[in-house]
Amino acid sequence: MAGRTREAPxxxxxxxxxxxxxxxxxxxxAVSFRFSELDTSYVIKSGPDVIHAFMVQSHPVFHPLPSIVPPPEVLPTPRPAVRTGPSRAQLAAARARQKALQEARAKAQALAKAQALAKARARAEQAAREAAQKRLKAEEQAAAARARANLQHEVAQAMARARExxxxxxxxxxQARGIVDRYKALIEARVSAAWVAVPQSRGLHCTVxxxxxxxxxxxxxHIVQGSGNQVFDRSVIAAIxxxxxxxxxxxxxxLRYLNPLTFIFTAPKGSLP
Incomplete structure (x- = not known):
């Protein structure tokens, strides 16, 4: 195959x-035939009716020249193709860079995932705190409402008891006034009946x-407010x-309604002047 390949060129x-x-x-x-000079001296030029011509060969005869064949060219022996490519160190460096890139991408993804989880956890905690605050506020409002209701009920009961x-x-x-008024009148009548008139007692009265x-x-x-006449006052005490x-x-x-019983004793009509 290699010999045939070299002979063809x-x-x-x-x-x-x-x-x-x-x-x-x-x-x-062709150039020689075109520029060759023809011998036309023997042609006698006469009137316009005379035509002189001569015949030349229409096609020139070519004698073939010997072919000149150059010697075959000696081509240089092709060298075996040397495959060029990255070295082992370059491949190792490329693999290391690829590995580092993958690790960095994995770390970035893990960090993004962790941040997303942290944000979700923070949102969940915030929602839980807000829900707890709402529940606490609702419980406080309910407790306050119950306390107000209980207080109003207690106040109403206290007012009812106070009214009762x-x-x-x-x-x-x-009832006490009725009892006091009734028995006071009876006692005043009994004391008046037992009183013994004394001189100069007409129109006198004292509080006992x-x-x-x-x-x-x-x-x-005892006398609370005297009449100004001690004899009259002592007579009232004796009458009691x-x-x-x-x-x-x-x-x-x-009986407790009557103790102590305070009344005004007035000398009856017809007392001594």
């Missing part, structure tokens, strides 16, 4: 040179206070003791 080159030589000869003959106590006190006071026990017995009597036992209620609770 030599034959092609020889044929090319031969063709060049033939073309050069043909061009030379006031009503009870008013009823008791009314009496303490009683069960059964109407008098355990204490002399009138005992005084009319009192049988109930100890009602």
């Amino acid at each position: 030599g034959r092609t080159r020889a044929a090319f040179y031969s063709l060049l030589v033939h073309l050069a000869v043909i061009a030379f003959l 106590r006031a009503a009870a006190r008013a009823a008791a006071a009314a 206070r009496v303490r009683l026990i069960a059964g109407g017995q008098v355990v204490g009597a 003791y002399n009138a005992a036992p005084l009319p009192v209620p049988r109930s100890a609770a009602k």
Whole structure:
């Protein structure tokens, strides 16, 4: 195969040179024929009706020249192709760079994932805190509402109890006034009946206070505001003791309404002047 490959270019080159030589000869003959001088001296020029001509060969005869074949060219023996490419060190460096790039990309992805997880965790914690705050606020509002309701209920109950106590006190006071008024009139009448008129007592009056026990017995009597006449005042005290036992209620609770009993003793009409 290598010999045939070397012979083919030599034959092609020889044929090319031969063709060049033939073309050069043909061009030379054509130029010589065109520029050659013809001998036309024997032609007698006469009138316009006489035509002289001579015949020349229409096609020149070419004698072939010997072909010149150049010697075959000795081509240099081709050297075996040497494959060029990166060295092992370059391949190792490229692999190291690729590995470093992959590791950096993996670290970047891991960092981005960690940041995304951190943001999601932060959002979840924030949402949990907000939800806890809302629940706490709702619980506080509910507790405050319950406290207000309980306070209002307690206040209402306290007011109701206060009204009941006031009503009870008013009823008791009314009852006590009724009892006091009733028995005070009876006691004043009994003391007036037991009083012994003294001179110069007409129109006199004094305020006395009496303490009683069960059964109407008098355990204490004294003048709160005198009449200005000591004889008259002492006569009123004596009349109180002399009138005992005084009319009192049988109930100890009602008797408490009368202790101490304060009343004004006025000298009855018809007293001594």
